Amino acid sequence: MNLVVPGGLPGLNLGMDPDAPPAAIAVPEFSPSGPPGLVALFLAFAKMSLAGFGGVLVFARRAIVEQHRWMTAEQFNETFALCHFLPGPNIVNLSVVFGSRIAGPAGAIAAFSGLLGPPVLIMIVMAVLYARFGEIDALRRILAGVSCAAVGLLLAVVLRMMIPLIRNRDAVGFLILLAVLVAIGVLRLPLPTVLLVAIPLSIAISSVMRRRDRG
Amino acid sequence: MNFGPNPLWTLLWTFGLMSLFAIGGANSAIPEMHRVAVDVRHWMTDQQFADVYAISQLSPGPNVLIVTLIGYTVAGLAGALAATLAMCGPSALLAYFVSGVLQRSSHSRWTRIIQAALVPLSIGLMGATGLVLALTADRNWTAALVTVLTAGVAFATRLNPLWLMLAAGALGFAGLI
Numbered sequence: 001m002n003l004v005v006p007g008g009l010p011g012l013n014l015g016m017d018p019d020a021p022p023a024a025i026a027v028p029e030f031s032p033s034g035p036p037g038l039v040a041l042f043l044a045f046a047k048m049s050l051a052g053f054g055g056v057l058v059f060a061r062r063a064i065v066e067q068h069r070w071m072t073a074e075q076f077n078e079t080f081a082l083c084h085f086l087p088g089p090n091i092v093n094l095s096v097v098f099g100s101r102i103a104g105p106a107g108a109i110a111a112f113s114g115l116l117g118p119p120v121l122i123m124i125v126m127a128v129l130y131a132r133f134g135e136i137d138a139l140r141r142i143l144a145g146v147s148c149a150a151v152g153l154l155l156a157v158v159l160r161m162m163i164p165l166i167r168n169r170d171a172v173g174f175l176i177l178l179a180v181l182v183a184i185g186v187l188r189l190p191l192p193t194v195l196l197v198a199i200p201l202s203i204a205i206s207s208v209m210r211r212r213d214r215g
Numbered sequence: 216m217n218f219g220p221n222p223l224w225t226l227l228w229t230f231g232l233m234s235l236f237a238i239g240g241a242n243s244a245i246p247e248m249h250r251v252a253v254d255v256r257h258w259m260t261d262q263q264f265a266d267v268y269a270i271s272q273l274s275p276g277p278n279v280l281i282v283t284l285i286g287y288t289v290a291g292l293a294g295a296l297a298a299t300l301a302m303c304g305p306s307a308l309l310a311y312f313v314s315g316v317l318q319r320s321s322h323s324r325w326t327r328i329i330q331a332a333l334v335p336l337s338i339g340l341m342g343a344t345g346l347v348l349a350l351t352a353d354r355n356w357t358a359a360l361v362t363v364l365t366a367g368v369a370f371a372t373r374l375n376p377l378w379l380m381l382a383a384g385a386l387g388f389a390g391l392i
Contacts, residue, residue: 050275053377085330088306089241089279096307097314119276127287145387146269147352149380152365155345161338173335180339184246185346191247206332
């Protein structure tokens with residue numbers, strides 16, 4: 001899934017990905033060859049993207065931190081925290097932020113197009129196949145099965161992300177969570193409306209709580 | 216199928232806006248995509264939406280590429296590219312500029328507060344995604360059981376998600392779901 005944080009961040013301790021590698025399997029090979037060129041950047045992001053079934057983040061972390069050693073684990077966590085709290089697909093933001101820190105705007109474009117180019121081509125092939133063969137009965141049955149599992153996987157990520165809230169007995173956090181879930185999932189209100197209310201409210205509450213904790 | 220005079224502009228506008236509201240990443244925006252694509256614009260049926268979500272999970276690459284499939288359904292190749300760029304471009308530009316600014320002052324107290332405030336929001340959004348997709352995908356008790364079992368196994372173990380999806384695909388092929 002897109003939303004998982006390997007290693008855990010201070011203040012943003014979300015769930016772990018089910019297939020996150022145990023820390024012991026750090027890949028030993030690494031290139032101490034300084035900052036990568038644009039082609040290397042493109043290829044590295046293309047590779048991690050194509051490896052990423054069900055989410056790219058785990059592979060991005062493996063490649064950037066363990067394999068190429070372009071960032072330390074702390075730098076990676078900080079960069080990801082930034083990308084997580086900005087809107088939009090986190091891993092796409094990460095590619096742009098990382099690429100720009102390595103090689104400015106050109107680096108951002110190289111990493112962005114490496115991350116998105118190859119899988120978009122694959123996705124277009126899938127779209128053509130689906131448009132052509134989507135009504136075939138066997139395929140319909142397979143997709144029905146896969147859909148059920150895909151939802152289950154998502155629910156598992158949600159559960160993992162809730163662990164820190166449960167551990168901290170964060171009742172206010174739970175209320176906000178529940179309110180958003182009902183507004184979007186049950187009442188089906190438009191996302192911008194919900195967020196324009198929920199974001200300021202949640203920020204206000206958490207800054208008041210923080211002040212009270214300190215006082 | 217006729218999607219109106221200018222489906223490309225609709226795609227660009229819809230997903231460009233959504234890109235800037237997708238707090239918590241692509242998975243949080245799924246209910247909004249479903250609302251727009253199925254309920255508001257009638258680009259696809261409930262069933263098709265469940266299908267493209269399954270296909271996007273089965274394929275390599277970022278999860279956000281479900282928009283490539285939605286775009287293709289609406290306006291073919293051009294639609295696929297337009298939807299992808301619209302969903303990824305605006306937020307990527309924002310990230311580029313914000314990261315440039317924050318590089319100088321990355322540890323401000325406010326960054327922490329905002330992050331802490333957004334965590335329950337993004338979990339709530341993902342929970343809503345799970346709910347919306349479960350209502351779409353789980354059409355009978357067996358299907359719901361497969362979802363619950365998958366969630367349990369994925370929560371408790373580190374098994375590669377691809378195996379779980381393939382196993383469920385096999386059950387579906389066998390006509391059990």
